[in-house]
Amino acid sequence: MSNTYGTLFKISTFGESHGKGIGVVIDGCPAGLPVDEDFIQQELGRRKPGQSKITTQRQESDTFQILSGVFEGKTTGTSLAIYIPNEDQRSKDYSHIADKFRPSHADYTYHAKYGVRDYRGGGRSSARETAARVAAGAVAKLFLKHKGIDVQAYVSQVGDLRLEKPYESLDFSQTEATPVRCPDLETAERMIDLIDHIRKDRDTIGGVVSAVITGVPAGVGEPVFDKLHAELGKAMLSINAVKGFEYGSGFDGVTLRGSQHNDEIYNDGRAIRTKTNHSGGVQGGISNGEDIYFRVAFKPVATIMQDQDSVNEAGETVTVSGKGRHDPCVVPRAVPIVEAMAALVITDMYLRNVTTKLE
Structure with a gap:
């Protein structure tokens, strides 16, 4: 089972939904990075269950412990280990499916692969594992902040209810203002009503998380198999319940002609820029200095x-x-999970880029 992601900034997660806890080991984090534990806790709080009536009512504080890799508030360059105890497991809730395969879960596929499975909440296949990713992503965000790079994600669609405004017109300071994490408050209220209606019907519904990464300089990424957008896609598709990923113009781009889709290049006196950004900030697998933006589809x-x-x-x-x-x-x-995985990708790619040319 692959539990590791990254090349230079590498994470390995461990733990199950109903085990004693979950955690992550981060290798390759540069030494001397100030570790803001309050920020890490804040990020975990955005992902934790029990936040509102439209989320699961499992109660987990997700209070974490740093076991190694930090001394006097700064990273040492050695392995950074973070542990998050589980506090509110109700394993008896799953006794009725001890030998049954739940439709559209990983129950059957895990059984087919390993011959054994942890039926308590799905074990390792549970989205509970993503808390470890968020913790690691918070460390990556702290690194990116020192480089002037910012990652913002938000809910842009629930079912067929879609936020049509371009991300440039949104006020991301409003993302956390409602439990649905849509920065357009009017649309957010409609989304909340829809989710609550679905909940009362004893059903579920899917949606889309959009993300924008700003401040990435031109030249970050790899040209062939580890293209920047390919790594972002891999990272997003590794998140539970994700069914699709598109960046830039995505699938809508097929409706345009080349003369409409091409991003014309100009010099604004300070940097090489593009007049439009259908490329989503990535060309040839390498960042071009424009905003990187993408959408991630989640199933019900x-x-x-x-x-x-x-x-x-x-x-x-x-x-x-x-x-x-x-x-x-x-x-x-899922919003903080998408941000965390994006931050991990950009941090790893940024560090890989440092060794590609003599400064």
């Missing part, structure tokens, strides 16, 4: 509070009943 949460047909480990037809505490829509809590 697979656990629904309704009976569904399935089979058990013996291949017999069974009924799976929805129980436990689950999100009716995952996208509000």
Whole structure:
């Protein structure tokens, strides 16, 4: 099982949904980086369950412990280990599916691959694992802040309710103003009503998280297999429930002609710029200095509070009943996860870029 991501700034996560805890080991973090523990806790708080009526009611404080790699408030350059204890497991909520495969979960595929699975909340396949990524992403964000690079994500779509405004017109300071994390407050209220309606129907719904990365200088990325947008796509597709990734003009770009889609280049007196940004800040797999923006599609949460047909480990037809505490829509809590994975990608790519030319 691959539990590691990154080349120079590398993370390895561990733990299960209903185990003693989860955590992450970060290798390659430069020494001397001030570690703001309050900021790390704030980021974990944005992802944690039990935030509102439109999220799961599992109660986890996600209070973390730094086990190594920090001395007198700064990184030492050695492995940085962060541990997050689990506090509110209800393993009995999953006893009814001990030998049953839940539709659209990883139950059957994990069983097919390993011959054994932790049915308590999905074990390692649970989105609980992403808390470790958010902790690591917070450290990456602290590094990027010193480089003038910022990562912002927000909910841009729930079901067929889509925020049509371009990201340039949005006030990202409003993203945290509502539990759905949409910076357009009018649209946010409609999204909340929709999610609450779906919850009362004992069902779930999907959505889209959009992200914008600003301040990345031109020249970050790799030209062939590790293209910057490919690494971003891989990182986003590794997040639970993600079904799609597009950057720049994405799939809508196919409707344009080349004469419309090409980003004309000019010199503004300080830097080489493009008049438009259909490329999404990446050309040839390498950043061009413009904003990097992308969209991540999340499916409806697979656990629904309704009976569904399935089979058990013996291949017999069974009924799976929805129980436990689950999100009716995952996208509000996915916002900090998307930001964390983007920050990890950019940090790793930035450090890889340092060695490519003599300064």
